[in-house]
């Protein structure tokens with residue numbers, strides 16, 4: 001049984017469950033080709049489609065990152081926990097005006113702690129485009145180890161796979 005989740009705070013952000021009102025923001029992020037260049041492709045999904053799914057969040061895959069300064073959304077992030085695997089995949093996407101200020105690291109570390117609390121029996125994982133230097137730097141700070149390269153017919157072919165146990169005492 002997954003513990004209830006509403007939000008967590010980092011030094012500069014609030015990470016919270018989405019609502020249908022976040023649909024315009026998420027639609028803009030998900031269809032921004034520059035933003036998605038090294039993390040998949042634009043989804044092509046409509047605001048209506050996101051309004052439907054964000055209004056009924058079933059897991060922690062699409063969380064909204066809000067600035068504590070402005071109270072406005074500045075990104076999305078989350079943890080994907082597929083039923084038939086031991087993975088807890090972490091991801092962070094910030095709007096371009098927020099890049100390079102240490103926020104990606106701040107949010108990723110908070111998600112690692114959240115994963116440890118919510119899914120202690122799983123492994124924290126990430127998949128990263130080999131040219132995504134900022135993500136690779138953050139993966140290093142999460143101390144994930146590379147364990148493979150994805151071979152697929154999809155956008156993630158050739159991406160690097162990383163993982164780390166969340167229940168290993170050596171991980172502190």
Ligand SMILES: CC(C)(COP(=O)(O)OP(=O)(O)OC[C@H]1O[C@@H](n2cnc3c(N)ncnc32)[C@H](O)[C@@H]1OP(=O)(O)O)[C@@H](O)C(=O)NCCC(=O)NCCS
Nearest residue numbers: 039091092093094099100101102103104105133134135137
């Ligand atoms: C990936 C992303 C979340 C990083 O967020 P960020 O706030 O810019 O990252 P940080 O400022 O915490 O920087 C993390 C590290 O990456 C480095 N870095 C940041 N941008 C970089 C770049 N363009 N090239 C090389 N290194 C970079 C930083 O120097 C830092 O390393 P350091 O602490 O050793 O100096 C952000 O760039 C983003 O949203 N990108 C688009 C979406 C994406 O690719 N998401 C990841 C896959 S889901």
